[in-house]
Amino acid sequence: MPRFWFRIKQQINQMPVSRQLILAITLIVFLILTAMTGFTYGRTIETVNRQQLSSTQEILDLKKDDFSKYMAQLENYSMQLRYNDQLLHIISSEKPIDYTSSSTVSSALRDTFLTRGDIVSYRIYLLKNQTCYSITRSDFNVRSASFKSIEDAELFKEANSANSHLAFQPEYGKSGSFLTICRVFINIMNRRPLAFVEITVNNSYCKSLSADSSGMKSVLSILDRQGRLTYTSDDAVLDAQDIPQIKQVLSSQSRSVSLGKEDYLTASSSTPDGNWKLISLLPQDTLREPVARNRNLSLFLALTAFLVSACLISMLIRIQMRPLRTLAKQMRNVGRGDFKTKVYVGGSAEVINLSRQFNWMTGQIDELIQKNYVAELNEKIAQMKALEAQVDPHFLYNTLQAISTEAVLSGQKTIQRMVEALASLLRYSVREKDRISVETEIRHVREYLFLQNARFEDRLAYEIHMDDCSQPLLIPKISILCLVENSIKHGVENSSDRISIQVSIRVSGGGLKIVVSDNGRGMSRERLAEVRGMTQSEGAGGSSGIGLPNLAARLKILYRERASLSIASEPAGGTKVELVIPLNEDEEDICTDR
Incomplete structure (x- = not known):
């Protein structure tokens, strides 16, 4: 994979700039459109789920209220035989049931059974007489049978122990049945059970309650107080084994549950007495179908917009690149020398x-x-x-040599020393290279100051301080001599006072710092500004002779902007000129080693 991406990057780098721009912009547009489509799809799914869940919850609350009324009707229905005075007298009597009493019970049972169409079977157990009467939807004849004991039955115990003397038995899994209502008739005086009623109800009402007119194919399920599945509108989606998972989802913040290969949104609503809980399962695939169609349409429109934008971007870039191509053509002409x-x-x-x-x-x-x-x-x-003009220096050298010889013969050692210093300066200015060592420069500065000291006598004093590591470093020829000459010209010649010149040479901050200062009259602000302007102008080297403008010009040629020449002066405060020359790596190593 890294090699694959490297090849792609290499091919892109070899493309013209126009194609790179087209590729980059179209790719950005495509990514933006794709990201917007994906973001919109996700937000739409979230909004649709939230709205549909809210709508489903409202509908489920209405169904819960209707279901509560239905269960209240069934509870009242289970008490109808209790309100029959003749039947109540028979079930309370200790006498054996005769034919007349049996006919009365059968008639009351048949009449009560036929008042509702959702009853599958109806049984009443007369506890004192140990006789059971029953009627079913498949056989409208009332049948009687004896029984030994019913007090040990679980439903009887549950109903008898309840405050309402009522119990429910889910009939999930039995074809067409919903639940069995169990009620115990008791003697109000002594609270002893007289009869036990079992009423089995079919699921016709639950089917009508779960009818979905929205077309969302939702699944309605009903749980009792113990969490047992009593009814579900689709056994293929939800059965008793899925109830623990449903309970876990309902107890959490999430409303999504996976059943089989599909995801469902869950909504629940409990009856006020807490005996029943209605659960609605809404398939998310059904919700996502219209959103997915809109997403596919959006992707198609995004792809169309991408292709159109790619064409427009290509045209615009080609239009913008046309002047650049013309410019490139003219640059080739310049490359040929035009x-x-x-x-x-x-x-x-x-x-x-x-x-x-x-x-x-x-x-x-x-x-x-x-x-x-x-x-x-x-x-x-x-x-x-x-x-x-080469003959002129040779003539001057020979003449100075003759004067020096004559001075030696005459015993004039001072004149001899002055002539030799002058000859050395003349030879130095003509024959030496453009860049010389600091040691050589300082030697000729001393000879120059010797000649000037002979001229001004006690009016001139000087001191030279130099680091040992700076002696072999290379500087422009006559650079320090130019600064010393400038101090004598503007300090000593224009004053009758004793003037002291200080020369300091040291390595500092990766450069060679040369400072020449004097305590002469100094310069006025106007003259200082004029001198600074001469050293900073482009035509600094245009003046004749050796001077600061000439030195500044040579520094720019040799070091460009890396060297600096600064001048500071105050009236009656002397003048200070500071020259900083950069060092190369070898020169820095020399200073470090020392």
Whole structure:
């Protein structure tokens, strides 16, 4: 997989910029549309589930109220025989049942049975006479039979122990039956049971209650107080084995349950007495069908919009890239040496600005070429003049050598020393390389100061402080000498007071820091601003002779912006010039080793 993605990345990098833009923008549009569709689908499913669950809960509450009324009717129905005075006298009597009493019981039982159409069977057990009378929907004849004892039956115990003397037995799993209602008739005086009634009800009412007119194919289930399944409208979806899972879902915050291969939303509602709980299962696939259709339509529209946007984006990018292609063509012409070419293209503001910058750049390059060409010509001319003037230094050296020899013969050692210093300075300024060591520069600075000291005598004093590690470092020739000359020219010559010049050379912060200061008259603010402007202007090297502008120009040529030359001066406060020259890695290693 990493190799596969690497190949894809490599192919994309090899594409033109226009295709990369088209691919990137269309991919972003596709991802945004897909994300919006997925987000909308999820939110729609959530909203539909919430709304449908709320609607189902409202309907289920109405069905619960209707079911409560139905159960109340069945409870009252189970008491109808108790209100028959003749039957009550018979079941309370200790006498054996004769034919007349049997006919009375049968008639009352048949009449009560026929008053409702949802009764499957009706049985009454006369406890004192140990006789059972029954009637069923399949046989409308009342039949009687004797029994030995019913007090040990679970339903009888449950009904007899209940405050309402009523019990219910679910008939789930029996074809067509809903439940059996069990009631005990008691003697109000002594609270002893007189008769026991069993009424089995069919599920016709439950079927009508579970009828779904919304078309959502919901499943209605009914549980009794003990959590036993009493009725379900679809055995294939929910049976007694699923009840624990349903209870767990109803007790949690989640309303979703998985039954088989489908997911259902659950809603429940309990009757006020807590005897019954109605549960509605709503299939989520049914809810998702219309949302899924809308999602598929949205995806189709998103794909269509993606293709249309891809075409439009491709057209727009090609239109925007057309001026760039023209610009690239002109750049190839510049690469061939045609710096006179100009580009005039339309398009966006950025492209127009780029063409203007291109035209400005070619103009600057052409101007620079012209300047370099002129400078090269001037350099050739200067070299020719230097060759012509080579005789002059040799003549001066020979003349100074003759004067030095004459001074030695005459015993004038001071004159000899001055002549030798002057010859050394002349040789240094002509023959040495452009960059020399600090040690060599300082040696000639001392010779220069020796000559100036002979001139000004006690009016000039100087001190030179130099780090040992700075001696082999390379600096521009005549750089320190230029700073010392500037101090003498503006400090000593313009004052009759004693002037002291301080020269400090040390390595600091990755550079060589050279400071030359004097205690002369200094410069006014206007003159200081003028000198600073001369050292910072582009034509700083245009002045003749050795001076600060010339030094600043050489620094820019050798070090560009990495070297600095700063001047500080106050009237009657002296002048301080600070020169910082960057060090290369080898020079830094030399200073570190020392």
